[in-house]
Amino acid sequence: MTVTDEVTPTAPAVGGVVLEASGVTMRFGGLLAVNNVNLTVSEGEIVGLIGPNGAGKTTFFNCLTGLYKPTSGQVRFAGKPLAPKPRLVVRAGMARTFQNIRLFGNMTALENVMVGRYCRTSSGAITSILRGPKFRREERETRAKAQELLEFVGLGKVSEHLARNLPYGDQRRLEIARALATDPKLILLDEPTAGMNPQETRQASDLIFKIRDSGLSVVVIEHDMRFIFNLCDRVLCLVRGEALIEGTPAEVQSDPRVIEAYIGAGGDDDDDDVQDAEVKS
Numbered sequence: 567m568t569v570t571d572e573v574t575p576t577a578p579a580v581g582g583v584v585l586e587a588s589g590v591t592m593r594f595g596g597l598l599a600v601n602n603v604n605l606t607v608s609e610g611e612i613v614g615l616i617g618p619n620g621a622g623k624t625t626f627f628n629c630l631t632g633l634y635k636p637t638s639g640q641v642r643f644a645g646k647p648l649a650p651k652p653r654l655v656v657r658a659g660m661a662r663t664f665q666n667i668r669l670f671g672n673m674t675a676l677e678n679v680m681v682g683r684y685c686r687t688s689s690g691a692i693t694s695i696l697r698g699p700k701f702r703r704e705e706r707e708t709r710a711k712a713q714e715l716l717e718f719v720g721l722g723k724v725s726e727h728l729a730r731n732l733p734y735g736d737q738r739r740l741e742i743a744r745a746l747a748t749d750p751k752l753i754l755l756d757e758p759t760a761g762m763n764p765q766e767t768r769q770a771s772d773l774i775f776k777i778r779d780s781g782l783s784v785v786v787i788e789h790d791m792r793f794i795f796n797l798c799d800r801v802l803c804l805v806r807g808e809a810l811i812e813g814t815p816a817e818v819q820s821d822p823r824v825i826e827a828y829i830g831a832g833g834d835d836d837d838d839d840v841q842d843a844e845v846k847s
């Protein structure tokens with residue numbers, strides 16, 4: 567089966583620039599993990615970030631989301647410079663998921679999503695302790711919004727299940743729901759299909775299209791080339807911290823330097839995927 571048989575993406579409605587990262591560089595001592603990388607993401611775009619292991623993809627995400635303060639370079643979001651502080655980044659409208667699942671295992675799916683929502687509520691510590699009418703109203707709204715998001719990602723029926731008891735693919739969806747609860751304009755997904763079976767991967771792809779169709783932009787790191795080439799409007803390939811090529815899936819897939827980079831890195835069979843994946847035109 568070809569990739570294009572698997573899903574039927576709708577045409578992207580690309581708008582103004584949401585994210586503009588320019589000259590982002592991150593040095594760890596003597597190691598230049600990210601070197602002078604630029605990335606622009608527009609409204610309604612799905613952008614893929616690929617590259618062999620250790621290429622700097624997650625480090626670049628960490629620079630975009632304020633977990634790391636870049637050694638140099640600038641990140642602008644919705645036209646304004648973005649301070650490298652995770653809390654401010656989330657408030658500005660950028661959310662993310664992590665390579666390793668970071669859920670609260672002993673909380674229900676619903677509670678996990680509610681936690682994500684609290685950055686948009688206004689009840690302070692005193693209101694929360696006193697549990698007055700304002701707090702109760704916000705809590706009701708937060709709960710309703712969280713349930714709506716669980717339904718959006720296909721987990722409406724398991725909202726009262728403990729996160730740790732959910733199957734792996736559902737835990738990944740739950741992470742996405744929690745990120746969406748912050749009301750982002752842009753969501754960054756770090757290896758959202760890692761460890762998934764082919765059916766879960768197809769569902770993840772459908773969910774990302776649905777997120778895009780709801781008006782968000784998406785940047786996704788992934789090693790699964792079929793998934794990336796089928797999903798993305800544009801792909802940036804990093805190698806040893808530097809941008810090797812940025813282009814449409816077809817352009818990136820047919821660039822011999824990309825295949826070489828994966829083979830040279832002694833990768834995890836991704837090089838076969840780069841050549842074999844059939845991309846949307």
Ligand SMILES: Nc1ncnc2c1ncn2[C@@H]1O[C@H](COP(=O)(O)OP(=O)(O)OP(=O)(O)O)[C@@H](O)[C@H]1O
Nearest residue numbers: 594597599617618619620621622623624625626665
């Ligand atoms: N906090 C850190 N301190 C020192 N070195 C780091 C740190 N984080 C990442 N690195 C190094 O930076 C380089 C890029 O790592 P990074 O995790 O960003 O790559 P990646 O492309 O996401 O890899 P993978 O696909 O394996 O997740 C690697 O050499 C890594 O060892």
